Amino acid sequence: MKIPFVDLGAQYRAHQAELDAAIRGVLETTAFIGGKPVKQFEEAYAKEYGVKHCISCANGTDAIYVVLRMLGIGPGDEVITTAASWISTSETIGQTGALPIFVDVDEFYNIDVAAIERAITPRTRALIPVHLYGQAARMDAIVEIAQRRSLVLIEDCAQAHFATYGGKRVGTFGAAATFSFYPGKNLGAYGDAGAIVTNDDDLAKRCRMYANHGALVKHQHEMEGINSRLDGLQAAVLSAKLPHIHDWTKRRQAVAAEYRERLRDVPGVFLPDIAPNATHVFHLFVVRVPDRDGLRAHLAKLGVETGIHYPTALPFLGAYRERRFEPAQFPRAFRNQGEILSLPMFPEMTSEMIAYVADAIRAFYV
Ligand SMILES: Cc1ncc(COP(=O)(O)O)c(C=O)c1O
Numbered sequence: 001m002k003i004p005f006v007d008l009g010a011q012y013r014a015h016q017a018e019l020d021a022a023i024r025g026v027l028e029t030t031a032f033i034g035g036k037p038v039k040q041f042e043e044a045y046a047k048e049y050g051v052k053h054c055i056s057c058a059n060g061t062d063a064i065y066v067v068l069r070m071l072g073i074g075p076g077d078e079v080i081t082t083a084a085s086w087i088s089t090s091e092t093i094g095q096t097g098a099l100p101i102f103v104d105v106d107e108f109y110n111i112d113v114a115a116i117e118r119a120i121t122p123r124t125r126a127l128i129p130v131h132l133y134g135q136a137a138r139m140d141a142i143v144e145i146a147q148r149r150s151l152v153l154i155e156d157c158a159q160a161h162f163a164t165y166g167g168k169r170v171g172t173f174g175a176a177a178t179f180s181f182y183p184g185k186n187l188g189a190y191g192d193a194g195a196i197v198t199n200d201d202d203l204a205k206r207c208r209m210y211a212n213h214g215a216l217v218k219h220q221h222e223m224e225g226i227n228s229r230l231d232g233l234q235a236a237v238l239s240a241k242l243p244h245i246h247d248w249t250k251r252r253q254a255v256a257a258e259y260r261e262r263l264r265d266v267p268g269v270f271l272p273d274i275a276p277n278a279t280h281v282f283h284l285f286v287v288r289v290p291d292r293d294g295l296r297a298h299l300a301k302l303g304v305e306t307g308i309h310y311p312t313a314l315p316f317l318g319a320y321r322e323r324r325f326e327p328a329q330f331p332r333a334f335r336n337q338g339e340i341l342s343l344p345m346f347p348e349m350t351s352e353m354i355a356y357v358a359d360a361i362r363a364f365y366v
Pocket of ligand 1 (some may be wrong): 008015059060061062067085086088089130156158159179180184194
């Protein structure tokens with residue numbers, strides 16, 4: 001059996017009529033940049049998410065950059081984030097001229113709250129937790145630290161659409177939050193797409209302006225900005241998909257539960273746990289295993305595609321070579337990078353597929 005890591009085609013086929021109609025609608029009205037489809041998606045996402053403002057951007061990376069800039073983060077500032085994320089989280093800090101300060105992860109792969117406190121200096125201005133793999137970070141402790149130490153809180157929700165902590169949606173705890181709608185994300189466009197959400201009217205206005213060449217009204221540039229707009233086709237695709245997100249999340253959670261059940265007693269396989277008070281929307285199902293590369297090759301031979309998120313933790317990337325980080329500074333992130341493996345995960349996975357993957361893993365170890 002061939003099991004892809006994700007199957008975007010299965011989702012398209014299941015909703016083809018709605019998606020084709022959405023795309024055709026944009027072609028017929030030629031609303032390619034901005035206009036009605038974008039406005040409609042922003043309004044629908046803000047409403048569904050329960051926030052005042054959704055400002056769409058060209059991608060989730062720009063969304064972080066725009067927020068950081070509009071919060072006044074820049075040269076001389078330090079921004080604390082997790083050692084385990086996609087490079088967007090830290091490269092955007094660097095793009096503003098600020099310095100990313102990495103801290104290690106906890107046993108749930110999210111930022112270790114005890115390590116945050118130790119990383120704070122007089123230059124620390126902001127904190128960016130990432131809800132990695134779809135699981136909410138420890139937001140009670142993170143909010144408490146941010147408030148007590150007067151730090152701006154920005155949540156990177158690229159992998160965690162609609163996850164919650166203590167019953168409250170991720171993305172609603174700080175000044176603003178950012179989303180990616182990259183095709184493989186839980187809510188994915190058919191190209192690059194991203195958004196900022198916030199309840200702060202003034203911040204929303206400035207982000208909208210900055211992402212559109214510093215103008216809210218055509219030709220009235222109040223500042224120099226950037227060109228980071230969502231295109232109409234992506235907005236229409238996202239609007240067509242949005243009504244299905246909660247069903248898809250439930251399916252992802254059911255797939256995860258079935259993986260857990262089937263892999264429970266396989267020796268050495270460390271399964272993803274759900275932290276107290278958190279929900280997990282399983283953008284990724286990540287296990288930690290001995291001989292990860294051996295298992296990966298074994299699965300590939302049996303037609304099972306896997307991923308590694310991420311093979312090198314941020315501090316150890318070439319981009320940060322000059323900072324000479326040591327494994328001992330980030331022991332969990334360093335250990336994890338050699339042991340983590342992301343199994344196939346998408347809402348359309350069948351029990352037969354899950355059983356095939358689980359049996360293939362069992363055969364490698366038992
Ligand atoms: C944690 C995280 N942050 C930011 C991003 C950036 O999103 P995008 O690829 O839309 O720029 C991604 C996804 O790629 C991500 O996984």
